[in-house]
Amino acid sequence: xxxxxxxxxxxxxxxxxxxxxxxxxxxxxxxxxxxxxxxxxxxxxxxxxxxxxxxxxxxxxxxxxxxxxxxxxxxxxxxxxxxxxxxxxxxxxxxxxxxxxxxxxxxxxxxxxxxxxxxxxxxxxxxxxxxxxxxxxxxxxxxxxxxxxxxxxxxxxxxxxxxxxxxxxxxxxxxxxxxxxxxxxxxxxxxxxxxxxxxxxxxxxxxxxxxxxxxxxxxxxxxxxxxxxxxxxxxxxxxxxxxxxxxxxxxxxxxxxxxx
Amino acid sequence: xxxxxxxxxxxxxxxxxxxxxxxxxxxxxxxxxxxxxxxxxxxxxxxxxxxxxxxxxxxxxxxxxxxxxxxxxxxxxxxxxxxxxxxxxxxxxxxxxxxxxxxxxxxxxxxxxxxxxxxxxxxxxxxxxxxxxxxxxxxxxxxxxxxxxxxxxxxxxxxxxxxxxxxxxxxxxxxxxxxxxxxxxxxxxxxxxxxxxxxxxxxxxxxxxxxxxxxxxxxxxxxxxxxxxxxxxxxxxxxxxxxxxxxxxxxxxxxxxxxxxxxxxxxxxxxxxxxxxxxxxxxxxxxxxxxxxxxxxxxxxxxxxxxxxxxxxxxxxxxxxxxxxxxxxxxxxxxxxxxxxxxxxxxxxxxxxxxxxxxxxxxxxxxxxxxxxxxxxxxxxxxxxxxxxxxxxxxxxxxxxxxxxxxxxxxxxxxxxxxxxxxxxxxxxxxxx
Numbered sequence: 001x002x003x004x005x006x007x008x009x010x011x012x013x014x015x016x017x018x019x020x021x022x023x024x025x026x027x028x029x030x031x032x033x034x035x036x037x038x039x040x041x042x043x044x045x046x047x048x049x050x051x052x053x054x055x056x057x058x059x060x061x062x063x064x065x066x067x068x069x070x071x072x073x074x075x076x077x078x079x080x081x082x083x084x085x086x087x088x089x090x091x092x093x094x095x096x097x098x099x100x101x102x103x104x105x106x107x108x109x110x111x112x113x114x115x116x117x118x119x120x121x122x123x124x125x126x127x128x129x130x131x132x133x134x135x136x137x138x139x140x141x142x143x144x145x146x147x148x149x150x151x152x153x154x155x156x157x158x159x160x161x162x163x164x165x166x167x168x169x170x171x172x173x174x175x176x177x178x179x180x181x182x183x184x185x186x187x188x189x190x191x192x193x194x195x196x197x198x199x200x201x202x203x204x205x206x207x208x209x210x211x212x213x214x215x216x217x218x219x220x221x222x223x224x225x226x227x228x229x230x231x232x233x234x235x236x237x238x239x240x241x242x243x244x245x246x247x248x249x250x251x252x253x254x255x256x257x258x259x260x
Numbered sequence: 261x262x263x264x265x266x267x268x269x270x271x272x273x274x275x276x277x278x279x280x281x282x283x284x285x286x287x288x289x290x291x292x293x294x295x296x297x298x299x300x301x302x303x304x305x306x307x308x309x310x311x312x313x314x315x316x317x318x319x320x321x322x323x324x325x326x327x328x329x330x331x332x333x334x335x336x337x338x339x340x341x342x343x344x345x346x347x348x349x350x351x352x353x354x355x356x357x358x359x360x361x362x363x364x365x366x367x368x369x370x371x372x373x374x375x376x377x378x379x380x381x382x383x384x385x386x387x388x389x390x391x392x393x394x395x396x397x398x399x400x401x402x403x404x405x406x407x408x409x410x411x412x413x414x415x416x417x418x419x420x421x422x423x424x425x426x427x428x429x430x431x432x433x434x435x436x437x438x439x440x441x442x443x444x445x446x447x448x449x450x451x452x453x454x455x456x457x458x459x460x461x462x463x464x465x466x467x468x469x470x471x472x473x474x475x476x477x478x479x480x481x482x483x484x485x486x487x488x489x490x491x492x493x494x495x496x497x498x499x500x501x502x503x504x505x506x507x508x509x510x511x512x513x514x515x516x517x518x519x520x521x522x523x524x525x526x527x528x529x530x531x532x533x534x535x536x537x538x539x540x541x542x543x544x545x546x547x548x549x550x551x552x553x554x555x556x557x558x559x560x561x562x563x564x565x566x567x568x569x570x571x572x573x574x575x576x577x578x579x580x581x582x583x584x585x586x587x588x589x590x591x592x593x594x595x596x597x598x599x600x601x602x603x604x605x606x607x608x609x610x611x612x613x614x615x616x617x618x619x620x621x622x623x624x625x626x627x628x629x630x631x632x633x634x635x636x637x638x639x640x641x642x643x644x645x646x647x648x649x650x651x652x653x654x655x656x657x658x659x660x661x662x663x664x665x666x667x668x669x670x671x672x673x674x675x676x677x678x679x680x681x682x683x684x685x686x687x688x689x690x691x692x693x
Contacts, residue, residue, distance in 0.1 A: 014302075014303040015328075016325050016326060016327050016328040017327065017678075018331070018421040019328065021328050021421060022421065025406075025407075025410060025420060025421070027403040028403060028407060031389075031396075031399070031400065034389050039387075039389070043274060045377070045388065046386060046387035048386040048390075065303045068303065093325075094305070094325045095303075095305040095306065095310070098306050098309065098310060106306045107304075109309055110306060110308065110309065111512060113512055113514070116512070117517065119303060119304060139325065196418075196419075198424050199424050201418070202431075202432045203432050204424070204432040237318075241318075241322070
């Protein structure tokens with residue numbers, strides 16, 4: 001992909017804007033990057049919309065309305081490489097916690113005119129609808145990983161993504177293990193690395209915002225939490241956060257939360 | 261192309277350069293606004309319901325996810341409300357550390373809006389990247405100022421978006437004095453850049469309108485309001501944060517997934533830099549005040565296009581205040597105050613970059629959340645945005661359709677709307693049209 005600028009589209013679905021903000025958080029690198037890529041579709045930053053096809057589409061957010069269902073299909077058609085970024089796009093995100101309840105009850109609890117509100121029964125990760133070529137995890141996605149991904153594409157490489165567990169990152173950083181040293185529940189051993197092992201560095205357990213690592217053993221970890229003295233409900237809630245709807249964490253949420 | 265006639269419809273399907281998804285529909289008849297609709301079609305995310313049954317400690321981490329641009333505001337409003345319920349009073353060191361991080365967020369969020377999202381409108385550029393071709397210095401300076409704001413949050417909280425160090429009662433662990441002092445290496449440069457940004461904003465061509473509008477912000481009389489104060493309004497109301505819901509009313513519109521708030525006495529009102537500036541100008545740093553007085557911007561501002569000036573003034577103020585807060589920083593020890601769970605209910609308001617952010621929670625005796633209500637700044641600015649568009653119709657007449665659309669968009673951007681925030685969604689009562 002030399003010579004011509006690489007065309008990038010940044011899409012937003014149900015989300016907080018934090019992942020796409022990471023592009024603007026590139027700050028000092030942003031102007032250099034803009035010499036090699038064109039943000040052809042990036043509504044948060046640019047009024048001007050250029051039509052596809054796009055070389056890379058970065059997709060933030062989960063699919064939670066009928067309108068989004070249509071839009072993601074179009075985004076897939078318009079894009080050569082589609083990358084799901086962040087916990088919402090890759091696992092449904094925090095709003096997927098409503099997937100354990102009934103939408104009609106949520107709407108009624110919240111809106112006086114619930115019939116005006118259009119939403120799907122569940123909040124879905126992007127891969128429930130279209131083929132996803134790459135996943136960049138995190139709540140939010142890591143800015144460094146995002147930049148590294150774009151650079152690899154610019155160099156014509158097939159992007160390489162690390163999928164180790166957070167424990168590896170923690171060890172590399174020299175953090176004290178909060179499970180061993182303080183008996184804190186930490187999701188690090190089943191969570192994908194990429195954040196810089198931040199929570200343990202601040203003396204708290206990882207809350208799993210990068211989602212399951214490769215071949216995780218969440219039920220084994222849940223048993224460790226039992227030994228630490230956590231109740232079944234507490235264990236269920238530990239896994240039921242930003243990536244709780246991922247297949248692997250969902251198992252623990254359901255078993256310990258006594259859900260079907 | 262013929263200019264805009266006296267009967268005309270303007271439709272902006274997708275608002276760009278805002279956080280989230282929204283559109284505008286304006287119908288002009290006989291040269292006046294007949295109908296205006298700012299539609300917000302951000303999908304609802306039901307945070308208040310998701311919070312139910314969870315331990316109080318989860319509230320800051322979960323509500324932070326309402327907004328990736330101002331997560332600290334959510335962390336701080338929720339933490340303060342929980343502390344009121346639990347009877348925690350945080351010591352001065354923790355208060356100051358919070359203010360440091362919050363000022364970092366103001367800088368990051370404000371500079372993003374001023375330089376990357378809003379200034380291009382005043383100068384006719386599609387985006388900041390287009391603007392950078394003509395004004396490379398101001399864009400570069402702004403990006404490095406924004407980076408410095410982010411660095412403040414990163415050092416204190418671990419990362420700028422959804423930082424991890426903060427909790428009810430304080431921080432999980434406090435940044436060392438040695439590490440925080442690194443920020444001062446660049447503080448002189450940052451002051452110069454913030455000053456330059458303010459000068460640049462003061463040089464922008466600002467559309468000429470003048471009208472009366474209600475506005476509201478916190479005020480504590482001691483320092484520029486962020487973490488605490490009474491609510492004060494331009495029409496003379498003063499009340500405690502606990503009473504907020506008594507003074508406002510809520511509306512749901514068919515065309516929007518966001519609710520719209522108005523003052524029961526006074527109707528539409530503005531929150532954010534414009535309101536804070538008008539109600540707390542005396543508490544800005546002296547060197548900031550001097551520049552603004554000299555430029556002729558003594559409060560009250562009466563033109564919402566000047567909100568960009570208030571925003572830039574707050575950036576300069578924040579850098580100056582940070583220099584002092586960082587230089588005198590002492591690590592809080594212990595880093596947080598713990599408390600036994602107990603039953604209760606409380607509300608807290610803090611000043612998010614975009615304005616007052618209200619949280620109310622009720623806990624049961626196990627410390628679990630049984631009720632939550634969150635009112636984001638953009639829900640409060642919503643009615644004022646629609647009012648503003650009606651008022652600028654005279655400026656639209658005679659323009660090309662594309663130009664008129666653009667000015668409508670620029671008007672919305674005066675409020676730095678965060679549409680993701682406004683549609684986290686909530687409990688409500690009323691309204692049919």
